[in-house]
Amino acid sequence: xxxxxxxxxxxxxxxxxxxxxxxxxxxxxxxxxxxxxxxxxxxxxxxxxxxxxxxxxxxxxxxxxxxxxxxxxxxxxxxxxxxxxxxxxxxxxxxxxxxxxxxxxxxxxxxxxxxxxxxxxxxxxxxxxxxxxxxxxxxxxxxxxxxxxxxxxxxxxxxxxxxxxxxxxxxxxxxxxxxxxxxxxxxxxxxxxxxxxxxxxxxxxxxxxxxxxxxxxxxxxxxxxxxxxxxxxxxxxxxxxxxxxxxxxxxxxxxxxxxxxxxxxxxxxxxxxxxxxxxxxxxxxxxxxxxxxxxxxxxxxxxxxxxxxxxxxxxxxxxxxxxxxxxxxxxxxxxxxxxxx
Amino acid sequence: xxxxxxxxxxxxxxxxxxxxxxxxxxxxxxxxxxxxxxxxxxxxxxxxxxxxxxxxxxxxxxxxxxxxxxxxxxxxxxxxxxxxxxxxxxxxxxxxxxxxxxxxxxxxxxxxxxxxxxxxxxxxxxxxxxxxxxxxxxxxxxxxxxxxxxxxxxxxxxxxxxxxxxxxxxxxxxxxxxxxxxxxxxxxxxxxxxxxxxxxxxxxxxxxxxxxxxxxxxxxxxxxxxxxxxxxxxxxxxxxxxxxxxxxxxxxxxx
Numbered sequence: 001x002x003x004x005x006x007x008x009x010x011x012x013x014x015x016x017x018x019x020x021x022x023x024x025x026x027x028x029x030x031x032x033x034x035x036x037x038x039x040x041x042x043x044x045x046x047x048x049x050x051x052x053x054x055x056x057x058x059x060x061x062x063x064x065x066x067x068x069x070x071x072x073x074x075x076x077x078x079x080x081x082x083x084x085x086x087x088x089x090x091x092x093x094x095x096x097x098x099x100x101x102x103x104x105x106x107x108x109x110x111x112x113x114x115x116x117x118x119x120x121x122x123x124x125x126x127x128x129x130x131x132x133x134x135x136x137x138x139x140x141x142x143x144x145x146x147x148x149x150x151x152x153x154x155x156x157x158x159x160x161x162x163x164x165x166x167x168x169x170x171x172x173x174x175x176x177x178x179x180x181x182x183x184x185x186x187x188x189x190x191x192x193x194x195x196x197x198x199x200x201x202x203x204x205x206x207x208x209x210x211x212x213x214x215x216x217x218x219x220x221x222x223x224x225x226x227x228x229x230x231x232x233x234x235x236x237x238x239x240x241x242x243x244x245x246x247x248x249x250x251x252x253x254x255x256x257x258x259x260x261x262x263x264x265x266x267x268x269x270x271x272x273x274x275x276x277x278x279x280x281x282x283x284x285x286x287x288x289x290x291x292x293x294x295x296x297x298x299x300x301x302x303x304x305x306x307x308x309x310x311x312x313x314x315x316x317x318x319x320x321x322x323x324x325x326x327x328x329x330x331x332x333x334x335x336x337x338x339x340x341x
Numbered sequence: 342x343x344x345x346x347x348x349x350x351x352x353x354x355x356x357x358x359x360x361x362x363x364x365x366x367x368x369x370x371x372x373x374x375x376x377x378x379x380x381x382x383x384x385x386x387x388x389x390x391x392x393x394x395x396x397x398x399x400x401x402x403x404x405x406x407x408x409x410x411x412x413x414x415x416x417x418x419x420x421x422x423x424x425x426x427x428x429x430x431x432x433x434x435x436x437x438x439x440x441x442x443x444x445x446x447x448x449x450x451x452x453x454x455x456x457x458x459x460x461x462x463x464x465x466x467x468x469x470x471x472x473x474x475x476x477x478x479x480x481x482x483x484x485x486x487x488x489x490x491x492x493x494x495x496x497x498x499x500x501x502x503x504x505x506x507x508x509x510x511x512x513x514x515x516x517x518x519x520x521x522x523x524x525x526x527x528x529x530x531x532x533x534x535x536x537x538x539x540x541x542x543x544x545x546x547x548x549x550x551x552x553x554x555x556x557x558x559x560x561x562x563x564x565x566x567x568x569x570x571x572x573x574x575x576x577x578x579x580x581x582x583x584x585x586x587x588x589x590x591x592x593x594x595x596x
Contacts (some may be wrong), residue, residue, distance in 0.1 A: 079433045080433065081429060081432060081433055100437070101435045101436065101437060102435075104433055104434055104435045104436075105434075105435040107433070109430070109433040111426065111429055111430060111433075113426045113429075114425075114426055115425060115426030115427050115429065115430040116425060116426070116427070117353070117356075117357045117425075117427055118357050118358075118360070118421070118425065119356070119357060123356075127353055127356065127357070130344075130349060130352070130353070131349050131350075131353060131431070131434060131435075131436075132434065132435065133349075133435075161425075
């Protein structure tokens with residue numbers, strides 16, 4: 001039974017998992033199995049270095065990483081667009097090197113870039129249905145349901161390329177539901193969307209996840225991963241740094257606090273250099289464009305240390321705050337540790 | 342009944358790429374050649390010749406020229422699919438890369454044959470009478486089919502290799518111009534031409550497409566046409582291989 005069977009087919013098979021998708025993730029069989037995956041485009045530099053993981057049926061698996069971390073390369077390999085240089089994998093129990101077309105028949109892919117046929121929204125749905133062998137009558141039924149569900153009825157006659165960014169994204173996601181999908185790959189689907197549109201899109205996906213859809217989702221937006229994913233893998237420089245359920249990852253950092261600090265521009269370099277040297281093994285410093293984050297398991301002591309460094313370097317602190325642990329802390333800490341090793 | 346993948350892709354190519362602009366260029370431009378060149382050059386021929394003589398010479402040439410136009414349609418399809426993201430989207434669908442490429446090629450051939458048929462109807466309206474034997478018609482179809490695949494391969498090769506839209510358009514215009522005018526589409530190959538131009542005529546596949554179509558049109562097929570077709574098929578196989586290879590290797594827009 002595929003998600004679209006639930007969405008469009010026999011409702012008697014519908015078993016909503018209102019407690020969240022993690023339950024399905026715990027009990028489901030692995031639909032993606034990746035072992036020792038490596039990939040290089042030029043034969044020298046590796047975009048992926050020994051990546052291994054499994055995704056279970058009904059799970060939302062997040063690939064979290066900054067730009068250029070290797071997320072999109074991994075998605076291209078998983079969706080059979082490119083072959084990995086080394087390693088093995090199975091998708092839905094099939095080998096992509098032999099069963100590419102059969103796998104592709106059962107997956108949906110929302111790519112990072114927009115992709116439309118040069119026709120109307122409705123025309124794009126119809127063409128997609130035809131290409132994926134959806135029978136004519138069924139095609140019309142699915143199209144109408146999806147146009148309604150994704151709020152696209154009023155713009156059905158508009159050319160897809162004339163739509164706003166948010167509308168285009170909704171069309172791209174909805175279009176993938178025209179055919180039967182076992183796994184939906186979403187490669188940064190919310191880039192360029194405003195907060196409301198972003199949440200709306202994630203809710204559409206969440207709704208289908210409750211009905212059994214497996215989702216592989218890449219993002220560099222940590223709130224999104226927190227909102228949507230059962231498990232996340234933090235990926236950087238082609239390596240998976242940490243991988244666990246969102247809750248477990250947060251628990252790892254329970255008790256730790258992130259201290260955000262921003263200093264006057266003229267003293268930035270001097271301050272962070274001194275702070276880096278002063279921080280012990282119990283705190284990690286990561287510097288961004290708007291200040292720095294210090295993840296510490298002894299926030300009181302670290303706070304005093306920051307103030308002391310500011311005094312000694314004569315640099316004025318402009319912003320200082322302590323906040324609760326979030327997925328962002330996990331991400332920053334993982335990437336910072338990797339960078340320093 | 343479910344359509345085979347190849348036909349689905351052809352249907353999609355026709356549906357998406359037959360906008361009015363494409364049709365006007367595909368049919369309108371060669372038709373304009375037929376009208377302006379047909380009557381313009383006819384006026385230069387000394388009195389005593391039949392009014393339809395040059396038009397009768399030009400018609401099969403313009404039909405052959407449709408293979409170049411069909412090739413540009415094929416190249417543009419690949420280019421547009423790369424540019425608008427549909428290439429990668431289709432390739433994560435239940436199709437193989439080869440099916441995608443063959444879909445474009447088959448669409449080009451269909452455009453070539455349809456364009457040639459339209460030119461024939463246009464010429465009939467201008468000349469008043471056209472008589473083609475069944476064998477002649479088969480020879481014409483075969484030459485246009487092979488010619489369309491050749492120029493389709495050439496343009497696919499171009500669109501797989503060229504990285505920018507401007508470069509693609511410029512090179513395409515240059516190819517159309519050289520291929521068109523250094524061929525026997527508009528005039529026969531004269532021994533009075535400079536040697537370099539003669540050589541250019543001889544290496545230009547459109548010359549052979551035009552020659553064979555002309556002989557099929559006039560019912561003057563001879564063993565020379567078989568040799569010309571054999572040469573044309575050989576060159577087409579080479580270019581088809583090159584275009585498929587470069588397309589498969591280029592990582593076509595998703596490297």
